[in-house]
Amino acid sequence: MAPKPPDSVEGLRAAGNQCFRNGQYAEASALYGRALRALQARGSSDPEEESVLYSNRAACHLKDGNCSDCIKDCTSALALVPFGIKPLLRRASAYEALEKYSLAYVDYKTVLQIDENVMSAVEGVNRMTRALMDSLGPEWRLKLPSIPLVPVSAQKRWNSLPSENTRETAKSRSKENTTVKNRVPSAGDMERARVLKEEGNELVKKGNHKKAIEKYSESLLFSNLESTTYSNRALCHLVLKQYKEAVKDCTEALKLDGKNVKAFYRRAQAYKALKDYKSSFADISCLLQIEPRNVPAQKLRQEVNQNLN
Structure with missing residues (x-):
């Protein structure tokens, strides 16, 4: 050449x-x-x-x-x-x-x-x-200022050098928001997280699940040590039919609190919607070991059992 x-x-x-x-x-x-x-x-x-x-x-x-x-x-x-x-x-x-x-x-x-x-x-x-x-x-x-809406037709344009960004997406898939996960929240951060979570809860009561997700996400920026913030955001994802996101949030919630009944129940619901009936049944079984008389969980177990059979 x-x-x-x-x-x-x-x-x-x-x-x-x-x-x-x-x-x-x-x-x-x-x-x-x-x-x-x-x-x-x-x-x-x-x-x-x-x-x-x-x-x-x-x-x-x-x-x-x-x-x-x-x-x-x-x-x-x-x-x-x-x-x-x-x-x-x-x-x-x-x-x-x-x-x-x-x-x-x-x-x-x-x-x-x-x-x-x-x-x-x-x-x-x-x-x-x-x-x-x-x-x-x-x-x-x-x-x-307003954020421009990117049209679907806009493709990823990794222009040629110079840049360190070409390797960035590959790395990013293996690590998720390490800066937030590695940061120890201060007392002020914890208080901000609590206030934002409460604002999210109020939005859920009003049926505004999209805005509630934003509030819960902001809360988690300040402190990601609160199991219920994840399980609350999972509820919003469930309502919006974002089942994979709901599973992720319930999993994070259960890492923080292995007895979070709502996280087990919501993850079971999400798995059921994703037709992963074995995982759904496993979560309901865990939940019923913690709360044997939980009626909604008993009902969900029957529904999932029918699908398994």
Whole structure:
């Protein structure tokens, strides 16, 4: 294969990628700038290529702590190709560094609409949630800019180097929100968690299960040591027919409290809906060992038994 001419768009971009890998961010930025000018001088439109070059140059600015130019380049990249994951993540990081937490939150949330497994976005949302609650109080959601709705047609766009993100999704599937799980909650965190859980309970009473899930999720950001918060959120998932999520939450609840009757019952209901009758029967049996006279559980056991037979 013929080598790329050094002053071609492709040659300049490849040289920029190599400089970035070597930690020469200023040199890489200059090469991406030259590539952009060469591309624009061609006169023919290539929005994908132009967007990648802006996004790559933004990565250089971010590494050098030049957050304002990083934001400008990411915005240019996104104007050319909307909903690119890398420019959204880079712009979110720059906004976060500038303490523009609302804007960072919006970008991180947008990324999670495109791919919910991007761990840096999950962790970013968690950090921004805590920062926004600290600065704006419990009504912080009402003060956010609107989050754009990502169309289904928007595909994952893992632009080429430079980035550490290409390995990110693979890693993220094996670890789930380690920052929250490893954090020891303070007394203040525990109190916030309690208040948010109570707000979730009130929303359940009003039948607003989607909003209740948000409150329970926020509560778990501050403290994930409360078994009932998980089992309460599982109830909301059940009502919304999100059975796999209900199973996950009940499992977390039972890790914290092996005698959480509601968690056993709700997980049994979820397994039944998923037609996993053996697991459902096992959970009801565990429940009835704790509460032998639990009438709803006895009734559910009969229903599951019929399905098993």
